[in-house]
Amino acid sequence: MIYSRLADDFYDDLDEKVALCMAMAKNKNTDFSLGRHDIADGVFVNVMTYEPRPKEGATAETHDNYADIQLILEGEELMGVPVGKLTEVTPYSAEKDIAVWSGGLAYLTMKAGDWCMFMPGEAHAPSIRDDSTCCRQVKKAVFKIKYR
Helix, strand or coil, rough: EEEEECCCCCCCCHHHHHHHHHHHHHHHHCCCCEEEEECCEEEEEEEEEEEEECCCCCCEEEEEEEEEEEEEEEEEEEEECCCCCCCCEEEEEECCCCCEEEEEEEEEEEEEEEEEECCCCCEEEEEEEHHHCCCCEEEEEEEEEECC
């Protein structure tokens, strides 16, 4: 997992696909229209708005084929990362490239301009609300990068 701010450029050229995502994010900033946008072969972004879910019962997800770069455009949420062993809740779906897991989570506060990158197989629990920011809408861009 990588956790950084959009204003930082340390990871901008991690690889060609990450560079494409970071360039698009910096050029668009919060001016993304909702929905899916193809960027290049094997690289796209889903832009969404939602109200974060409660910590209670939060689950983590993993992907086998795609890395995620989760960029907060507006609002604030918590990003859960596993602490200890996870237990599979929903087996991997090749069609959706996702498996769901339960277990202990630690949380990072994600604000506008913050992003996390999770490589295939790295568990993460996005879209969790902090009780102090309960029920505020979040706008997020989730870049998907095919690696397998």
